[in-house]
Amino acid sequence: MDEVAAAIADPVRRDILVMLREQRLPAGEIADRFMISRPAVSRHLRVLRESGLVRDTLVGRQRFYELDTSRFAGLIEWLDQFTRAASWERRLDALETEVYRTRRERRQRGTTDQQQENTA
Structure with missing residues (x-):
């Protein structure tokens, strides 16, 4: 390699x-x-x-x-570990974003529900 x-x-x-x-x-x-x-x-x-x-x-x-492309196999395999890691990192970042978005929406709904109860 x-x-x-x-x-x-x-x-x-x-x-x-x-x-x-x-x-x-x-x-x-x-x-x-x-x-x-x-x-x-x-x-x-x-x-x-x-x-x-x-x-x-x-x-x-x-x-x-x-x-002769056969010699690229070892290098491709070695490089693949970085692309796989980057792929997982992107997925985890997306999950983190989704968790924060869901929490924010719940807080906003909770605030809206409280305001409705106070005005009723």
């Missing part, structure tokens, strides 16, 4: 992953989409490959890269 998190920490690598989301691409085409040098893109691709987020295939003289 740490390797995956480190790999996606860089914005260039995240952009590469987004590019590969729909289709496999040759390294040259990936490099052409960035304003950084080809060796720099190559280093980013190596990090992604070593982390297991992408696979490469040599076809003739071209190296094609494709996304």
Whole structure:
């Protein structure tokens, strides 16, 4: 999981992953989409490959890269604990709001009932 998190920490690598989301691409085409040098893109691709987020295939003289989403599972599972906690927190906040609203309405009804008794 740490390797995956480190790999996606860089914005260039995240952009590469987004590019590969729909289709496999040759390294040259990936490099052409960035304003950084080809060796720099190559280093980013190596990090992604070593982390297991992408696979490469040599076809003739071209190296094609494709996304391997299986490595995201551990990170997703770890991150899920925070989204579940946030979900419960929102539900508890909603419950607290409802409790305060109900108490306020009861107090208001009690005040209204007392005023009606005093005027009767």
